[in-house]
Amino acid sequence: MTESFDKQIRDKARELLKSGDFACVMGYERATDGKTARPLFAYTPEEVERFVFDQYCTHNLARYIINWRDNKKSVGIVAKPCDTRAINLLINEKQIDRSKLYVIGVACQGIMEAGWGAPTEKLQLRCNTCSEPNPVLHDLLVGEFKPEAAGAAKPYADVAAMEGKSAEERDGFWQEQFSRCIRCYACRQSCVGCYCQECFVDELDPLWVGIKVAPAENAVWHTIRAFHLAGRCISCNECERVCPVDIPLSLLNRKLEKDGLDLFQFQAGMDASVTPPFATFKKGEKLGTGD
Amino acid sequence: MAVGEFEPKIAGFLCNWCSYAGADLAGTSRMSYPPNIRIIRVPCSGRVDPLFVVKTFQQGADGVLVAGCHLGDCHYNEGNFYSRRRFALLAPFLDYLGIQKERFRLEWVSASEGRKFSDVVTSFTNDLKKLGPRNVLSSGGRG
Numbered sequence: 001m002t003e004s005f006d007k008q009i010r011d012k013a014r015e016l017l018k019s020g021d022f023a024c025v026m027g028y029e030r031a032t033d034g035k036t037a038r039p040l041f042a043y044t045p046e047e048v049e050r051f052v053f054d055q056y057c058t059h060n061l062a063r064y065i066i067n068w069r070d071n072k073k074s075v076g077i078v079a080k081p082c083d084t085r086a087i088n089l090l091i092n093e094k095q096i097d098r099s100k101l102y103v104i105g106v107a108c109q110g111i112m113e114a115g116w117g118a119p120t121e122k123l124q125l126r127c128n129t130c131s132e133p134n135p136v137l138h139d140l141l142v143g144e145f146k147p148e149a150a151g152a153a154k155p156y157a158d159v160a161a162m163e164g165k166s167a168e169e170r171d172g173f174w175q176e177q178f179s180r181c182i183r184c185y186a187c188r189q190s191c192v193g194c195y196c197q198e199c200f201v202d203e204l205d206p207l208w209v210g211i212k213v214a215p216a217e218n219a220v221w222h223t224i225r226a227f228h229l230a231g232r233c234i235s236c237n238e239c240e241r242v243c244p245v246d247i248p249l250s251l252l253n254r255k256l257e258k259d260g261l262d263l264f265q266f267q268a269g270m271d272a273s274v275t276p277p278f279a280t281f282k283k284g285e286k287l288g289t290g291d
Numbered sequence: 292m293a294v295g296e297f298e299p300k301i302a303g304f305l306c307n308w309c310s311y312a313g314a315d316l317a318g319t320s321r322m323s324y325p326p327n328i329r330i331i332r333v334p335c336s337g338r339v340d341p342l343f344v345v346k347t348f349q350q351g352a353d354g355v356l357v358a359g360c361h362l363g364d365c366h367y368n369e370g371n372f373y374s375r376r377r378f379a380l381l382a383p384f385l386d387y388l389g390i391q392k393e394r395f396r397l398e399w400v401s402a403s404e405g406r407k408f409s410d411v412v413t414s415f416t417n418d419l420k421k422l423g424p425r426n427v428l429s430s431g432g433r434g
Contacts, residue, residue, distance in 0.1 A: 163387060171389025171426055200342060208342060216349050223345045223388060230380055255387050259380055277380075281372035283362070287379035290362075290371075290397035 005053045005106065008142045009078055012104055013048040016076045022102070023071050026064055027078035028057040033117035039064075053078065053142070055112045056119055060236040062086035062192045065096050076102040080111070082126065084135040085234040085269025086192040092272040093232075095195060105138025107145060125250060126237035129155040136270055156258045162251060178222055179215040180245040187239035187249055188225065193232045200224060226252040231260050231277045234269040263287055299353035299419035301328040301412070304339045308366035309401045310358035316405030324409035325416040328356065335359065336397075337370025341381045344395065348385070354394045354419045356411070361399040371399070393418055394425070 013025040029040035029050040037057045041064075042048050062083045068075045079087060084105055090096045110127035113120045134145055162170065185201070188194045201209045201221055208224075210217040226233075226249070233253045240249040260266050264277035305311040311332050317324060333339055336359025344355050357378060359371045378397045386392040396415055400408045 167386070167389055167391045168426075170387060174388050208346060219388075220342075220345055220349050223384075224342050227341050227345075227381065227384065230384075256380065256384060259383055263379055264376070278373065278376055281369065281376050283372065287375060289379040289382045290375040290399065 005142050006051060008140070009051045009053055009104055009106075010048045012140050013042055013051055013076060014045045016074075016102055017042065017045045017048065021074055022076055023068055023073035025076035025078075025102075026061045027051045027104070028053060028059070035117055035119045036114045051078070053106055055109055056114050058111050058114070058124070058238075058241065060086055060190070060192060060238045062090065063190065063238075065090060065101065066195050068100075069096060074100040074102060076104060078104045078106060079135065079138070080106055080108045081132050081135045082108075082130070082234055082236040084137050085132065086236060088136055088269040088272040089193060089232060089234055090195075092269075092274075092276065098272075102140075103135070103138045104140050104142060105135030107135070107141065107143030108133055124237065125240075126235055129235070129250075129254070131155055131235075131267070132270065137272075156254060159251060159255050159258055162255070174219070175215060177247050178218040181213070181218040181222065181247060182245060183213050183218060183221065184244060186242040186244065190238040190242045191229070192234065192236070192238075193229050194225075200228075222247070222249075222252065226256060229253060230256040231264070231266055232268050233257060297420060297424055299327050299416060299422075299424070300351065301354045301356055301415060301419065302347045302352045303328045303330045303356040303358065303412075304333050304336070304343065305330055305356075305400075306336045306338075306359040306366075306371075307332055307334050309360035309364065310336075310398075310408065312402035313358075313400040313404045313408040316402065317409045318405075320405050322405055322409040324412040327416045327419075328412050335365065335367050335370040336374040337365075337367065339374060341377055344378075344381065345385075348390055348394075348425070351425075353422075353425050354396070354415060356396045356398065356415060358398045358400045358408075358411070361401055364401065390425070391422060393422055 009027060016022045016025055025042045027040050028037040030052055031038040037052060039059050039061055040050055060083050061077055065075060065077060084103060087103060091098050110123045113122045113124050188199060209221050235257060237250050243249060260277060266277045305314055314330060336357055339357050347355050360366060362371055365371045382392050382395050385395060398411050
């Protein structure tokens with residue numbers, strides 16, 4: 001599969017860049033360890049020969065589209081199904097112009113875990129809990145659409161297990177997790193949804209999150225980081241992958257996704273034309289709080 | 292009030308148009324309710340950012356009350372509908388993080404419901420006394 005995937009991506013990227021209407025095509029190339037993949041930003045037709053796609057292309061490149069927001073030219077992107085959901089999120093929030101974007105959607109086989117020079121054969125958590133294995137939007141589809149593909153059987157099993165614990169256990173668990181945070185904000189920097197010009201955590205007056213890296217301050221940061229992505233997180237799980245101290249951020253994000261589905265029947269990024277849950281309401285709805 | 296008994300600290304975000312006036316009515320009507328609540332006046336329950344609630348808990352509150360106009364009676368027509376959606380998601384999320392859902396309340400109190408306001412504060416305080424103090428992380432000031 002990989003050979004023809006590479007060729008299709010290269011051919012399309014070359015065509016786009018030769019047309020002169022495109023500033024850049026984003027995709028993946030082989031990393032210098034020779035095994036895993038890293039992002040490639042191709043600006044000239046010559047560079048497209050380096051494009052590859054395999055099960056180690058983990059990055060969510062939709063994060064970078066916004067950098068070309070004010071550019072007159074279009075951009076092309078190689079996008080996995082979860083990345084296409086991220087693109088839908090940005091379109092829904094009117095951050096990017098669909099007409100200036102060319103999406104090379106890739107039918108995803110799942111992405112493997114990998115360290116530097118150490119690819120494994122183990123699927124990532126996000127792929128085991130994936131609810132949409134087909135690209136939700138694309139201009140060119142690379143690979144086969146999976147018509148009968150259903151999502152994972154129990155995408156929220158770990159979230160439900162956490163809900164089943166006592167309040168003391170949960171409190172202790174999260175305090176321990178948050179106490180390890182060094183507040184590098186890699187989770188924010190890798191996130192497609194975190195495009196605010198000024199993040200609440202950077203504000204100094206009011207000082208919402210204290211400058212000191214202390215457990216209580218970290219707890220505010222993680223609670224609000226997750227909540228600002230409620231109804232917006234598309235479960236690419238890049239935040240957890242880049243976390244240097246391995247805080248299980250997907251347990252926070254997917255709790256909110258699960259409750260969002262239960263309360264509002266909404267999942268982010270599936271359809272750019274659907275109003276997100278916090279931008280609308282229904283008068284007679286029963287939500288369990290304030291009814 | 293017995294000496295040494297746990298006295299919970301409650302932060303109350305009350306909307307200017309209904310609940311704050313309801314609290315005022317409870318006072319002018321000489322109704323008594325526990326002094327554990329610290330009232331913060333906000334323009335609308337829709338003004339209450341979930342960040343306020345999280346920050347209040349971090350600063351050591353044992354409970355947080357958000358109160359606004361009854362649904363359909365909002366001074367800004369629909370502010371409380373938006374706030375209800377937000378807190379319907381926040382309350383179970385806080386519970387998930389170890390802040391029990393009994394510690395957060397979203398109530399609708401109109402300007403004429405001084406009695407209801409005093410009842411809400413009384414029952415909330417009693418619930419929090421049963422729950423006991425929260426296991427608050429020491430933050431160490433502005434850092």
